[in-house]
Amino acid sequence: GQNIDQPTEMTATEGAIVQINCTYQTSGFNGLFWYQQHAGEAPTFLSYNVLDGLEEKGRFSSFLSRSKGYSYLLLKELQMKDSASYLCAVRDRRYGNNRLAFGKGNQVVVIP
């Protein structure tokens, strides 16, 4: 398996910055995705990293270090609507480059 690990829950204040970590172990790593999932809804795509470094998309950024098997999602200027679960998912070339393995998700609660 891919052994994807994410912390389970964190609370942060509106306007703050929060970092959500994801570590993985696989010999066939070929890309990492971040999704946001609000309670009772479907996951929606946030970002994609396949090379080392930082990808920035507005208030959200995602970082990847392939040598460390580590990624983080940075949420800036937190808003109440950012309260959600954040899932990381790894694409693995051992499975034909098309299957994703998801972590269990990290629940972020934004408080006023």
Added chain:
Amino acid sequence: NAGVTQTPKFQVLKTGQSMTLQCAQDMNHEYMSWYRQDPGMGLRLIHYSVGAGITDQGEVPNGYNVSRSTTEDFPLRLLSAAPSQTSVYFCASSRQGPLGETYEQYFGPGTRLTVT
């Protein structure tokens, strides 16, 4: 575009009953997949397909069948429902690159299934 649609939204079954969860996408995506999501378990892949006529098993395929007769549709069949299949089921689709790699997946709204 409607994106990915799923029906029904909610379903209650008795143990031993069978049913089909429907999934359709209008984005001409080659790749489609079914996941189940249980509390504390994350999303787990049940079956997937890389094109019409091609299906394969994922991580937790037992008790489920799929078929892909068209690019648009990817139904999931529960053969004989069990309480352990109580879950939220998501269908997803994605375009594929030249090496078969999938990109961002688009998820349907989900089907909440309870088996009593």
